[in-house]
Structures are given as C-alpha cells and as structure tokens.
Amino acid sequence: MIQLEKIEKTYTAGTVQTPVLKGISFSIHAGEYVAIMGASGTGKSTLMHILGCLDKPTGGRYRLDDIDMVNLDDEALSHLRNGKIGFVFQQFHLLDRATALRNVMLPLIYAKEYPADAHQRAEKALTAVGLAERMSYKPNQLSGGQQQRVAIARALITDPAILLADEPTGNLDSKSGTEVMAIFQRLHRDGRTIILVTHDRNVADHARRVIVLKDGQVAEDRLVAQPRDAESELAAVVDEEVRP
Amino acid sequence: MRTLRIAQEGARALAAHKLRTFFMMAGTIVGIAALTVIMAVGKGTEKKVMKRVNAFGTHAIMITAGGGKGFSPPQAGITTLRLEDAEAIRSQVQGIDVVAPFAVRRDSSTKAGSNQLQTIVMAVGADWHDAWEWYTTDGEPITAEDNSTMARVCLLGTLSASDLFGSQNAIGEDIQIGNVRFKVKGILEPRGTSPMGDEFDRRIVIPLTTGMRRVFNQDYITNIRVTVKDSRQIESIAKEIRQLLHERHHITPPRDDDFAIFSAADIAKMARGISGTLTYLLIALAGLSLLVGGIVLMNILLISVGERTKEIGLRRALGATQGDVFHQFLVESLSVTILGMVAGSVLGWVVSITLARLTQSPVVISWESFALAIGFALVVGVFFGVQPARRAAKLRPVDALR
Ligand SMILES: Nc1ncnc2c1ncn2[C@@H]1O[C@H](COP(=O)(O)OP(=O)(O)O)[C@@H](O)[C@H]1O
Ligand SMILES: [Mg+2]
Numbered sequence: 001m002i003q004l005e006k007i008e009k010t011y012t013a014g015t016v017q018t019p020v021l022k023g024i025s026f027s028i029h030a031g032e033y034v035a036i037m038g039a040s041g042t043g044k045s046t047l048m049h050i051l052g053c054l055d056k057p058t059g060g061r062y063r064l065d066d067i068d069m070v071n072l073d074d075e076a077l078s079h080l081r082n083g084k085i086g087f088v089f090q091q092f093h094l095l096d097r098a099t100a101l102r103n104v105m106l107p108l109i110y111a112k113e114y115p116a117d118a119h120q121r122a123e124k125a126l127t128a129v130g131l132a133e134r135m136s137y138k139p140n141q142l143s144g145g146q147q148q149r150v151a152i153a154r155a156l157i158t159d160p161a162i163l164l165a166d167e168p169t170g171n172l173d174s175k176s177g178t179e180v181m182a183i184f185q186r187l188h189r190d191g192r193t194i195i196l197v198t199h200d201r202n203v204a205d206h207a208r209r210v211i212v213l214k215d216g217q218v219a220e221d222r223l224v225a226q227p228r229d230a231e232s233e234l235a236a237v238v239d240e241e242v243r244p
Numbered sequence: 245m246r247t248l249r250i251a252q253e254g255a256r257a258l259a260a261h262k263l264r265t266f267f268m269m270a271g272t273i274v275g276i277a278a279l280t281v282i283m284a285v286g287k288g289t290e291k292k293v294m295k296r297v298n299a300f301g302t303h304a305i306m307i308t309a310g311g312g313k314g315f316s317p318p319q320a321g322i323t324t325l326r327l328e329d330a331e332a333i334r335s336q337v338q339g340i341d342v343v344a345p346f347a348v349r350r351d352s353s354t355k356a357g358s359n360q361l362q363t364i365v366m367a368v369g370a371d372w373h374d375a376w377e378w379y380t381t382d383g384e385p386i387t388a389e390d391n392s393t394m395a396r397v398c399l400l401g402t403l404s405a406s407d408l409f410g411s412q413n414a415i416g417e418d419i420q421i422g423n424v425r426f427k428v429k430g431i432l433e434p435r436g437t438s439p440m441g442d443e444f445d446r447r448i449v450i451p452l453t454t455g456m457r458r459v460f461n462q463d464y465i466t467n468i469r470v471t472v473k474d475s476r477q478i479e480s481i482a483k484e485i486r487q488l489l490h491e492r493h494h495i496t497p498p499r500d501d502d503f504a505i506f507s508a509a510d511i512a513k514m515a516r517g518i519s520g521t522l523t524y525l526l527i528a529l530a531g532l533s534l535l536v537g538g539i540v541l542m543n544i545l546l547i548s549v550g551e552r553t554k555e556i557g558l559r560r561a562l563g564a565t566q567g568d569v570f571h572q573f574l575v576e577s578l579s580v581t582i583l584g585m586v587a588g589s590v591l592g593w594v595v596s597i598t599l600a601r602l603t604q605s606p607v608v609i610s611w612e613s614f615a616l617a618i619g620f621a622l623v624v625g626v627f628f629g630v631q632p633a634r635r636a637a638k639l640r641p642v643d644a645l646r
Contacts, residue, residue: 052561054561074565079563079565081560093554093557093645106558107562110246110562110564110568114249
C-alpha cells in the first residue's frame with residue numbers, strides 16, 4: 001500500500017541546508033498498525049507530512065496505492081488527501097467557532113461527491129468515539145481528550161485508506177491518551193491502516209510494528225511481540241480510581 | 245455544488261466574526277450611501293433644472309434691452325433695441341425657427357369696472373404664440389391682422405381674468421389699460437411660474453403695434469424671443485446673435501452691452517447653480533470612502549489570513565485545493581461588499597428622503613443608482629479581495645499547520 005524508496009528531505013533556508021531525512025525506505029501494507037518512533041527533532045513530523053501528501057520529498061520515491069505521488073500537482077494531492085488520508089494532529093486543529101458536528105463534517109465539504117447523508121455520517125462518527133452527547137458543543141466546551149476524539153471522528157468521516165496521527169497523545173493526560181490508543185486499536189481490529197508518530201515508547205508499544213528513526217535514517221524496524229492493550233490499561237486505571 | 249459549499253464556509257466565517265465583518269463593511273456602507281444620496285440629489289436637481297428649462301423653452305433664446313448680469317427684466321430707458329434688430333436676426337442668422345419681438349411694461353395699471361390690477365402687459369406680434377408655444381384656451385389668439393390694424397384687443401392669463409372678472413366669462417368684455425380701452429378676445433393657457441419667479445398667468449397680452457403706439461408710446465421694443473430649430477446649436481446661435489447686435493449697436497468690447505442674451509442653456513446653468521460643484525465634491529467623497537473602505541477591507545482580510553493560517557492549513561490538509569481557499573476568501577470579501585452595498589443603499593435612501601423633507605428640494609430615488617451600487621460593490625469586493633485570497637491560497641499546508 002505504501003512504498004518509500006530512499007526518501008530524502010533537505011530543508012533549505014537561504015544558503016543553509018539541513019538534511020533531515022537521508023534515505024528512508026520501508027513498505028506498509030493495508031491493515032498494518034505502525035508506530036514511527038524517534039527522539040524529538042529526528043524528522044518524524046517531516047516524514048509524516050510526506051506520507052500525508054502535505055509536502056514533497058527532495059529525493060526518492062513514494063508510492064501510495066501504486067500512485068507515484070512525487071509527480072502529482074497540488075490539486076491532485078489535495079484530492080488525494082481528501083479521499084485517502086485522515087489526519088490527527090497533536091494540537092487537534094479544530095475550528096474554534098464550529099460545533100463538534102460541523103468540525104467532523106468539514107472534510108466532506110471538499111469531497112468529490114458531497115454525501116446526502118453527511119449529517120448522519122458525522123453523527124455516527126461522533127457516536128463511535130463516545131461523543132454522542134457532545135455533538136453541538138464547541139471545542140472550548142470540550143476537554144482535550146474529547147477534542148482529540150472529535151478530530152479522530154473528523155479524520156474517519158471520509159473513510160480514508162490510512163489514518164495518520166502525529167503525536168496524538170502529546171497534549172493529553174495519560175488517561176485521555178490511553179483512550180485514544182484504545183480507539184486506534186479498535187480501528188486496527190476493524191482493518192484500518194494506521195501510522196502513529198510518537199517519541200514515546202509506551203505509546204509506540206500499542207502498535208504492531210515499530211519503525212525507529214535516528215539521524216534521518218531507519219535505525220530499527222521490528223514487530224512488537226506483545227503489543228500493549230489499551231482497553232485493559234484503561235480498566236486498570238478505572239480500578240485504581242474506584243479503589244478506596 | 246462544491247463552489248456553493250465553499251461559499252457557505254465563507255459565509256459561516258463571516259457570521260462567526262460579526263464585529264470584524266462589520267468593520268470590513270463600514271467603508272462600503274458609507275461609500276454606497278454617499279453615492280445613493282448624490283444620485284438622488286443630482287437627479288432631483290436635474291428634474292428642477294428641466295422644469296425651469298421647460299418653462300423657459302428648451303429651444304428659446306431671449307434678448308432683453310439693457311445690459312446687466314443675470315436673467316433680469318428689461319431696463320427702463322433703453323431705447324436701442326428695435327424692430328429692425330429682430331428683422332436682421334430673422335434674415336441673417338441661420339438655424340432659426342421663430343423671431344418674436346415684443347415690448348413689456350411692468351406695473352401697468354389695468355381695470356375692468358371697479359376691479360383694478362397692476363400687472364405686466366406684453367405687446368406682441370402674431371408669431372409670439374409660436375415662439376412661446378403658448379396659445380389660447382378660449383377665444384382667439386393675437387393675429388397679424390390685429391397688428392396691421394392696430395386693433396385694441398387683448399388676451400388675459402387665467403389669473404388676470406379672475407382678478408378682473410372673478411368667475412364671470414371675460415371674453416367680449418372691455419378692460420382699460422392706462423387710458424386705452426381693449427376688448428378681451430381670448431384666455432391664455434395656464435403656464436405657471438416664470439424662471440424669474442413671477443406668475444405667467446397674471447399677464448395681459450396685446451398686439452405689438454397697438455402697444456407701441458397707443459399704450460407705451462415708444463418706437464423701441466424691450467425683448468426679442470428667438471427659437472432655434474436644433475437645441476444643440478443654441479449656444480452658437482446665441483453667440484452669433486450677440487455679434488450681430490454688437491455690429492448693429494456699434495458696440496466694441498470695452499463698452500458694455502446695451503442688451504442681454506439668455507438661452508435655455510444659460511437657464512440650465514443658473515438652475516444647477518452650486519449643486520454642480522457640490523455634486524463633484526460628493527462624488528469625490530463617495531469615491532474616496534469606497535477606496536478607503538476597500539483598502540481597510542483588504543487589510544483586515546490580509547490580517548485575517550495571517551490569523552487564520554492554521555485554519556487554512558487545516559482545510560488544505562483535509563482536501564481543500566488552492567482554488568477552494570481562494571474562492572472562500574473571495575466569497576468573504578464579496579459578501580462583505582454586497583451586504584455593505586445593501587445596507588449603504590438603505591442608509592442612502594433614508595438620508596435622501598430626510599434631506600428632501602428638510603430642504604424642500606426634489607430628490608429622486610432611482611434604480612440606476614442601485615444598479616451602480618451593485619456594480620461598485622462587485623468591483624470593490626473583487627479588486628480588494630483578490631490579493632488576500634491569493635495570499636491565503638498560496639500558503640503551504642505544512643507551514644500553515646506548524
Ligand atoms: N520548514 C523547516 N525549515 C527548516 N528546518 C525545518 C523545517 N521543518 C522542520 N525542520 C527541522 O527538521 C528537523 C526535524 O523536524 P521534525 O520533522 O518536526 O521533527 P520531529 O517531529 O521528529 O520532532 C528539526 O531539526 C527541525 O528543526
Ligand atoms: Mg513532530
């Protein structure tokens with residue numbers, strides 16, 4: 001589904017050149033749940049922007065569903081993002097003045113075909129992340145965890161091939177973070193392809209495969225023998241809270 | 245459909261920031277309101293001018309004995325304007341329709357029985373009727389025969405008839421002008437107020453010859469009314485007549501004219517008066533506020549592009565193309581100017597109507613001004629909206645999301 005071949009990215013600021021990605025190669029198949037891990041500043045976000053067709057590499061090849069995205073123009077990339085990719089960001093990036101429902105419906109505005117059941121779809125997506133009671137709330141009336149779940153519902157409304165999440169738990173307390181992990185694991189069980197970017201090993205261990213970046217290269221690419229189970233972690237937290 | 249959805253996004257953004265939207269609108273409101281008022285006042289003035297010009301005669305030139313500025317009555321004691329002058333104009337100036345010499349005496353004493361009236365008596369030739377396009381409603385007009393026989397007949401305006409005879413039928417009755425007895429042979433069509441403000445309908449009209457010999461006892465005339473065939477030539481013909489009279493009266497520049505010439509064009513200029521300059525001033529004001537408003541609009545939009553980089557980046561990440569972002573921002577600026585245009589038009593109408601009430605001067609509210617307002621709104625909206633929209637569209641999604 002995803003093939004990266006010697007992907008390079010060098011930022012140029014004036015005469016200063018900063019090579020960030022120095023030849024990254026890996027493949028991801030449909031249905032995989034992959035965590036991309038690495039210390040802060042190693043180029044995880046840069047890589048995710050390339051995977052999400054928000055930015056182009058300065059070298060190498062990137063094929064998504066057998067489409068060579070390096071050759072696509074801006075408009076084609078926009079349509080590709082809308083149809084194939086769902087984003088979840090560390091800072092949620094919700095529209096402040098719009099309700100949760102409107103936020104979730106936002107990607108449909110830019111869809112090739114606006115579905116007649118857009119409203120019902122958004123309601124269903126919000127219900128699936130446990131926000132059936134909060135649909136008409138604005139972001140400032142929601143907790144961080146709830147805001148991130150709105151963002152997840154938004155990412156899924158177009159039924160994308162891949163869910164890309166950049167430090168989705170970075171701005172959340174540990175319980176909310178675990179809730180998000182539980183949602184991701186559920187989505188993975190339902191067959192969704194997920195790429196999760198994080199610097200946190202505890203978060204990465206929820207995935208089935210971990211790719212570690214170091215100095216702009218893949219330092220490690222391994223399967224997780226025993227992925228952590230967010231559901232049971234949550235149950236434990238609840239137990240702790242309930243215990244006198 | 246996609247365009248419509250994106251337009252809706254723009255409208256939502258405006259609705260979500262009402263105060264900002266109002267500030268963006270303010271310039272357009274003021275500019276369009278000013279424009280509407282100008283058009284309404286301008287059209288009102290034009291209506292007034294046309295009324296004056298129509299009362300004077302759209303094709304008419306008036307020559308009056310005595311110099312002086314402004315459109316004034318003949319000066320007493322000026323004896324140089326003569327029938328021969330009228331004859332010369334008739335035979336030497338091209339493009340002329342009718343030449344009607346006449347003599348006027350203001351404050352003539354007239355009476356019928358015990359009713360007295362101090363009024364304007366006009367002694368006229370037969371073609372005076374055609375020159376003024378002013379005829380009788382009852383009885384007969386002044387004819388060439390009345391002039392050749394020096395007949396003692398007269399026509400009354402409707403007001404002079406009612407002053408002298410009340411509701412009684414005046415035709416066939418006698419009146420006295422000075423010491424001379426006249427028979428009323430007709431009643432003139434009502435004509436309202438003259439450009440100089442006196443009542444046309446309180447006049448008495450007698451044959452020119454009778455007037456000169458028997459009543460005024462003079463061998464000169466006080467006025468010549470000339471009508472031209474083509475009103476576009478009126479100013480050049482007036483100039484030609486002036487030159488002819490200069491020659492005939494032996495007047496060379498340092499000496500003042502002993503006559504005055506007024507054409508329909510001069511009357512129009514007078515009636516427009518300062519409203520012309522005022523209009524230009526107001527147009528400048530409207531233009532300036534539209535320009536300033538447009539620049540304010542553009543700057544607020546540019547600032548909002550800056551404030552909304554995250555939003556723009558998000559929309560791009562979710563699949564908005566550069567065109568979508570461009571359209572949304574252009575819709576925002578156009579909606580602002582169109583809403584501002586509607587509000588400005590309504591404000592302009594209210595101000596115009598109030599102005600009309602307060603100044604008692606005519607104000608005409610027209611669809612043309614509304615159409616012009618729509619045009620301006622679209623032009624300002626597009627012109628000042630394009631640059632912010634382009635800047636928003638050019639933002640790179642990665643930079644905008646950071
Ligand atoms: N637009 C840019 N211009 C220059 N350098 C950049 C730009 N974006 C990121 N970088 C640099 O690239 C490196 C990787 O950044 P990033 O991909 O955000 O890392 P991570 O997400 O792993 O923390 C950092 O050193 C950062 O300073
Ligand atoms: Mg990062």
